[in-house]
Amino acid sequence: MSDIYDLVKRYPWLPSLKTYYSNIALRNPLDFLNEIFSSNKSKDLKNRVLNLFTDAFNNIEQISDYSFDETNINIYLILRILLYALNDKILSNRVANIYSKTTYNVLNKENEYNLDCIYKDLDLEVNYEEKPTVYKKIVLKSQEEISRTNFKISFIDYLKLASKLKDDYRKLVNNALQHGYVYIKPESLNRLLQEHVRMKLLAQNIRESTNLDVFKEKLFEIQEFKELYDTIVAIWELKKDEFEYTVDITFKEGQDMSKVFPPCIKEILSKAQEGQNLIHTERLFILWVLNALKYPEDKIINVFSTLPDFDREKTAYQVKYAIKKGYTPYSCKSLKSYTLCMANKYKDKLCLNGYFSKKLQEQRQISHPLFYIQYKQFVASIKTKPEKTNLNDKDA
């Protein structure tokens, strides 16, 4: 009992999660999130979930801070809720891939006893035999290659697990089958479990959108969850467009970047210059934008210096804190929901009509203000070159 109890921390997708951690696994998701995000674990959890998504978006093979504590169970449950709420197949694939690959690597380090426990928990008909069986012999240039294993799986369970993997060598006919069992090495079996875990996470994408909207409204009442969700969306929006127009958009001394700012940024900066008050969301957004553009600390503070309630010491502290945290600015979607998108007011063509993506061969909408800047900078850099280019920048 205690073996599988500990294994569940490593592999929260095991069925025994519901038995040994029923207090969290069987709870209403809203109650679970409410409790977990109001506990002292909240900060650590948010960081680890965010790191996982960032690793996934960066196409890293392995989750960088995967650990086998109880938090790992909470992360898995939050992950499932997030994937459900985000409802984005490409994003889910990225996350499911990194999560399942990490699972595979961890599984391969398990001893045979633990593997046997895991297979049993999954109700797989896998038999372990003390004495390894030789199931394949290949002779190549007088060298003999012998494959042995202590594991065999019933062909029905093998087919269930392998059905989504299309490689020829996984077909039943290409495997050693005897008396209804497929002889298999643990790494190959673990590769099938990797796929099982991947599919489990992808299953979060199947739903009716009306139910999803209602559920999301309730989820967003949990402030910490909403912040986490918005940050993930912002990073993802930025990532999707990345590398198509690769230019360095960071601050350079003496360079006037205001020409390439989108309306949402221009509006807030001009309000600040006029000494108008800024609402909290506007302040956060502009602070995160300038920080993302690597504006020097004193220049960021000076942007706020014209505000009616400016307090240099307080602002300096907030700026330092934001720099340390490295928050990602809101995406266009979030800015629209905060009514901070100024595309219509400024009649900005790029914001209103989008741009033609050469990479995707389609017209796309601007999804992130930082991408707007990147695109404008790219177009400006092309225009300063004498030679002709094929860039379709008619909307810029």
Ligand code: SF4
């Ligand atoms: S479309 Fe995006 S970049 Fe353009 S103004 Fe609106 S929020 Fe800003």
